[in-house]
Amino acid sequence: MIGIFGGTFDPVHIGHLRTALDVYEALALDELRFIPLGQAVHREQPLTSAEKRLALLHAAIEDQPGFTVDERELRRDSPSYTLHTLESLRADLGAETPLCLLLGRDAFNAFHTWHQPVTILQLAHLVVMDRPGHDLPGQGLLEELMQGRVTTDIAELNGEPGGRILFQPVTRLDISSSDIRTRLAAGRSIRWLVPESVRVILQPEKCIG
Numbered sequence: 001m002i003g004i005f006g007g008t009f010d011p012v013h014i015g016h017l018r019t020a021l022d023v024y025e026a027l028a029l030d031e032l033r034f035i036p037l038g039q040a041v042h043r044e045q046p047l048t049s050a051e052k053r054l055a056l057l058h059a060a061i062e063d064q065p066g067f068t069v070d071e072r073e074l075r076r077d078s079p080s081y082t083l084h085t086l087e088s089l090r091a092d093l094g095a096e097t098p099l100c101l102l103l104g105r106d107a108f109n110a111f112h113t114w115h116q117p118v119t120i121l122q123l124a125h126l127v128v129m130d131r132p133g134h135d136l137p138g139q140g141l142l143e144e145l146m147q148g149r150v151t152t153d154i155a156e157l158n159g160e161p162g163g164r165i166l167f168q169p170v171t172r173l174d175i176s177s178s179d180i181r182t183r184l185a186a187g188r189s190i191r192w193l194v195p196e197s198v199r200v201i202l203q204p205e206k207c208i209g
Contacts, residue, residue, distance in 0.1 A: 001098040001158055003032040004089070004124065006073070006082065008177065009053050010046045011202065012060045013194045015175035019129050022170040023102055024066060027127070027154055031066055038073035038080040041115075047181065050074045059197040081115050086123040096161050099124035112141040121149065124162040129170045 005020050012034075024032045036053050037046060046053060054074060061067035072088055073080040082101070089099060101124045103111065108128045111117055149165045151157070156164055175193050183190050190199055 001027065001029050001100060002093070003027065003029045003100045003102055003127070004035060004070075004086075005032060005102040006035040006037060006080075006085070008037045008040070008046045009034065009057055010048045010177050011053065011056045011180060011194060011198060013175050013177060013180055013198075014192070015173040017060060017064075017195065018173055019170040020067070020102070021064070023100075023127055023129060023168055026168055027100065027157065029066065029100070031068060033068050033070040034061065035070045035073055035085060038076050039078065041079045041081060056198050056201060059201060060195045062197065083114075083116050083120055083123075086120060090123055098157055098159075098161050100127045100157060100166075101125065102127050102129060104128075105130050109142065112145055117145055121145065121163055121165075125157050125160075125164045125166065127157075128165065128167045130167045 003020075003023060005016075007016065009016065020032055020034070023029070034057055036050070036057060038050070039045070054069065054071065057069050061069065073085060076084075078084075086099065086101070093099070101120070103126055105128060108126065111126070114120065146165055149163060151164045151166055154166070157166060180190050180193055183193075184202060190203060194202070
């Protein structure tokens, strides 16, 4: 079973990595692929170049077994729709490999507005990285998409290529990429907000001695 974690990662930080590790361990994934965003569809374009975001991601995960970086969205010349990324992954991995698309709660709450959400669910499971105790959405199109798909049984995800929705509690850290960029612009330390391997790239002058 393979996890798919997409995002701008501008830059990648401890919050991304800790929640990813929580899911990787809880679901006993064979692999977790970080897929950095290429061309944004419904959000602002990343401020940092694709090359630098990619280098930071590689540095961040280099010592974590099972974590990999997938560059397919960066190589695409068109906007990065999740549907197209999953179709590309299916072409590479086959129709039967279970895929788990990792989403934060805010992204999941807007999932019904995405391009062809039903088809996305046919291609992959959704794993919603959630705080413990959150209530499920109660009405509307999102509730219709959830009907008959929500499970608490990880074995169901392993047994099917896609189609299930699992809410997975994770460690929530109040760290944001935008705050890190603000600190960098102000010359303030980002120590312990990002892996040291990332900090030495972003703030080499603060890592001497």
